[in-house]
Amino acid sequence: MxxxxxxxxxxxxxxxxxxxxxxxxxxxxxxxxxxxxxxxxxxxxxxxxxxxxxxxxxxxxxxxxxHKVFNDPIHGHMTLHPLLVKIIDTPQFQRLRNIKQLGGAYFVYPGASHNRFEHSIGVGHLAGELAKALHATQPELLITERDILCVQIAGLCHDLGHGPFSHLYDGTFIPEARPGHEWRHEDASVQMFYHLVERNGLQQEMERYGLVLPVDLTFIEEMIAGPLKKRQGEPHTETVDEWPYEGRSKDKSFLYEIVANKPNGIDVDKFDYFARDCHHLGIRNNFDHLRYFRFARVCEMDGQKHICSRDKEVNNLYDMFHTRYSLHRRAYQHSVNNIVQFMIAEAFVKADEHIQIEGSGGEMFTLSTAKDNMEAYTKLTDDVFNQILNSSDQGLDEAREILQRIITRNHYKLLAETKCKPSQIKMFPRWKEALLSDLQDDRLNPEDFVVLDSTMDYGRKDKDPIEKVYFYSKRDPTRAFHIPRERVSSLLPTCFSETLIRFYCKKTDEEPLERARVCFGYWCEDRGLPVPRMERTRAQRGPAEDPHGQGGGQEAPQQNPEGEQVLADGN
CATH class of the missing domain: 1.10.287 (Helix Hairpins)
Known part of the structure; x- marks a missing residue:
């Protein structure tokens, strides 16, 4: 070890x-x-x-x-260490030029053309800036140039493992193509990082610039994907005092919070994509990460050192998490973006066995298995979209037809949407099966319909994200503490998560679409969910209009399990 x-x-x-x-x-x-x-x-x-x-x-x-100077539209002129430049100038990193940062959102937002390449460089830059700011403020932390260089490399390489169209590949395509197969793009980032170092002979370069191998490689790996023990599933009993990391000792614990902050999600990865995505989407970003750097300070709490913020910055941090929610609501989980992503993944599933990618030793891999071989995975980018679209292979006909519908804006039609509570989301798979069964009973083909759930939150599901953030005061900058929400404001949100259920149809014939809308409205009503705006309740329609003959003719509003009234317009 x-x-x-x-x-x-x-x-x-x-x-x-x-x-x-x-x-x-x-x-x-x-x-x-x-x-x-x-x-x-x-x-x-x-x-x-x-x-x-x-x-x-x-x-x-x-x-x-x-050192090289990169002119970036978000961070201005960024001066990067020569070792970072050597990493950038490799085929494995250059691959990120051809992977869209926001996946299918480019088909919805014309400005969302940016790629993982520039985001990764931005994160590497910000990681170094935050580490340097902490060193300048608190030299007693003994942050070395070697520490800073490792943190920069982790930021630069944290997204090397993304597949075509970013989260579409690991979040939608892989679960459909390989059900039950657990895989994270962070694990692929680690594998691609080691592949990059080995194939380009960077071990000697790293040692030349002062890194100590293999301990610093382990440190970089842990900053990207988390502790080795937890990822490898080693049997061990973790105690409060146990330090799970191997790359750095406990007195450098705060370094693990710079690139990917597991406890509270405040890290330079978010700082870059907030600023970059808002810039390209045309959405205002209210969070100033440079101000956060100015007030960041390391304090000890429960035997570990954490990056803390000034107590007066608590409202700004709430704004930061609200920015995250707004980006999901307005862009990442946009109804058209959701169905475009689904259609691309659907096309990839149909094309999976027909796309062959050569890996190491001449072995051939498919779209879904290329991630298991870094030589093959290096060749897999968004270009596969056009490869399918322009192919004359008859085995790709179905996939090609779906992609053709995307570029001609003939995507699947949104019929209706409703909301469910966080406590109800675990019932969604069973509810989805019931809805498709109802459609079949109503002489509609369930294969013509798509039901998607979209969850938007502040970063910690239904929990208040500030609960895990440490603060310090001007009076005592060495003591870390939490700030209760009642001390912040009485106007803060009480709910931090919501889930939308969206109902799409692949057909465009109006008559079956209307019948499907009615069926979805009744499905919502039976489960105490808000009835979509275009629907009347079963009580308002009466038994003559109820295709299932279940109308009760009641005039009173329906009640959901929480005792709230369910109105016809969904309010």
Whole structure:
């Protein structure tokens, strides 16, 4: 097992200046002669010091000359370490140029053309900026240049494992193509990172710039995907005092909160995609991550060091989480975006066995298995969309027809939508089966309909996200504490999650569409869900209009299980 980096070490470059410096220091006694205090000995020592200083200065200038400046529309001019540039200039990283950051949203929002490539560079930049800000504010944390470089690499490489159209691949396609197969893009990011390092011979470059292998590789891996023990499923009994990470010891625990903050979700990954996605979508971003950097501070709580914010910033953090919700509501979970993503995934499932990708050793892989071989996965990008669309292979006819409907804006039609409570979402699979059965009873083909659920929240499902955030005060900047919501404002939301159930049809004939809407309305009514706006309740229609003959002719509003009235317009 790799041992953690117990003692902080300064970043040591493998450079001629340092080596000459050591040689000159070791031979200084010989050159300066006996320590007789003679002026000749002092002059020699002074001369050697000037040589050492000049060589070190020239070497530092050469190192700075290898840094590259990237002009980014979000963060301006970003100066990146030469090791980061070497990682960027690899086929495995360049692949991200051809993977859309927001998947199918580009078919809904014309500005959403940005890719994982620029987002990853932005996260790497912000990771370094936050680490440097903490070091400047609290030098006692002993954050080394080596720590900062590792954090930057983790930020740069955290999304290497995304497949075509980003979350569409791991969130929709893989569960359909390989049911029961558990897989996360973070795990693929780790695999692709090691593949990138090995294929491009970057081990020596990493050591040249001061990294210690393999401990720093483990540190980078853990920042991307979490503790090794939990991911490998090793049997162990975790206690409060147990430190699950191996790359760094407990006194550097705050470093794990920079790229992917597992406890509360406040990390530089979100800072970049909030700013970048809002910019390209034309949505206002109310959160200023530079202000967060200014007030970020590390405090100890329960034996671990955490990144904390000033207590006066609590409302700004609520705004940040609300921005996340707004992006999901207005873009990521947009009704048209949802069905476009579903259609792309549906086409990929139909095309799965007909797309062959060569991996290592000449072995062939399909769309759904390419992720198991990094050589093949490197070749899998959004380009597969056009590969299917422009293919003459008859085996791809069904998939091609679906994609053709997307680019001609003839996507599946939204018939209705309703909301359900967080406590009801676990019943959705059973409810979905019942709805499709009702459609069949009403002489409609269930295969012509799609039922999707979309959950939008503040980042912690139905929990208040600020509950896990630590703060400090100006009076005592060393003590971390939580802020109860009643101390913030009485106007804060009481519900932090909602789920929409959307009902789509693949056909365009109006008569069956109307019958399907009626059926969906009754389905909602029977389960105490808000009835879609275009529907009247069964009581209002009466038995003559009830296709299932269940009308009771009651005039009173229906009651859901919570005792609330269900109105015909869904309000």
């Amino acid at each position: 790799v041992q953690p980096d117990d003692q902080p070490k300064a970043l040591v470059f493998d450079d001629p200046g340092m080596r000459l410096n050591n040689q000159l220091s070791s031979s200084r006694g010989e050159l300066s002669g006996p320590e007789d205090g003679s002026s000749s000995g002092e002059q020699r020592n002074h001369f050697l010091q000037k040589i050492q200083h000049s060589i070190r200065k020239l070497w530092k200038m050469a190192e700075q000359g290898q």
